[in-house]
Amino acid sequence: MSSNTTGKSILFIAHLANDFLSARMNLSKLLLDEGWQVTVVVPSGKEVTKIKAELPEIEVIDWEYERESLSIMGSLAFMRQVRRVIKDKRPAIVQNLKLKPNIFGTMGAYWGGNRNISCLVAGLGAMFRGNDAKSRIYRALNLL
Numbered sequence: 001m002s003s004n005t006t007g008k009s010i011l012f013i014a015h016l017a018n019d020f021l022s023a024r025m026n027l028s029k030l031l032l033d034e035g036w037q038v039t040v041v042v043p044s045g046k047e048v049t050k051i052k053a054e055l056p057e058i059e060v061i062d063w064e065y066e067r068e069s070l071s072i073m074g075s076l077a078f079m080r081q082v083r084r085v086i087k088d089k090r091p092a093i094v095q096n097l098k099l100k101p102n103i104f105g106t107m108g109a110y111w112g113g114n115r116n117i118s119c120l121v122a123g124l125g126a127m128f129r130g131n132d133a134k135s136r137i138y139r140a141l142n143l144l
Contacts, residue, residue, distance in 0.1 A: 009037040011091040013082065013105040015098035017047030023097060023120070025054065032057050039089055041082065041105075061085060075104050082108025090114075098122055103141050 010031060014020040020040055028038045032055065042048060044062040051060050063081055082105050086094065095118040096105040102119040109117050128139065 007092055008035055009039070009089065009091040010093045010095060011085065011089060011109075012038070012040040013094065013096045013101040013109075014040060014042045015100055017042040017045055017051060019097045021047060021051060021054075023122075024095070025051070028055060028058055037089075037091075039085070039091065041085060041101075075100075078104050079108035079111065083112035086112025086114050092116060093118060096120065099138060103138075 012020055012024055012028070014024070020042055024040075028040075031038055037059075038055075038057070039059040039061065040051065041061045041063060042051070044064055048060055048062045051058060063078065078100075086109050091114065093116050094105070094109040094114050096102045096109075097120045102121065106117050106119060128135075130136075
């Protein structure tokens with residue numbers, strides 16, 4: 001799809017395709033009914049096929065990444081991909097779903113020129129209960 005020209009577009013960035021299916025699929029249906037262009041960036045997997053089958057009007061951009069990885073190179077690659085998508089699609093709103101998209105998706109969207117960014121904060125229990133290095137890093141980044 002080409003870049004948005006109507007101004008009514010949203011980009012969802014999800015940590016898992018199931019997160020999008022359970023938390024934002026109904027909203028996407030409503031937005032489509034109201035004439036919005038809906039794009040979702042989700043990790044590759046069988047759930048991507050389900051999203052495409054249920055709502056073929058949604059553009060799905062799937063990406064490869066390791067959920068548990070703290071790889072700096074992987075995170076930078078993800079931010080670059082988000083920036084490219086932002087520049088290409090020019091969405092009115094970027095909504096990140098869960099921890100990694102909240103951090104790295106926000107940075108990529110910001111660097112891509114979008115300042116209308118919304119973050120869904122969910123599943124924080126594990127982050128705040130944990131005292132390992134990964135949990136402490138995530139806590140610090142979310143408090144920025």
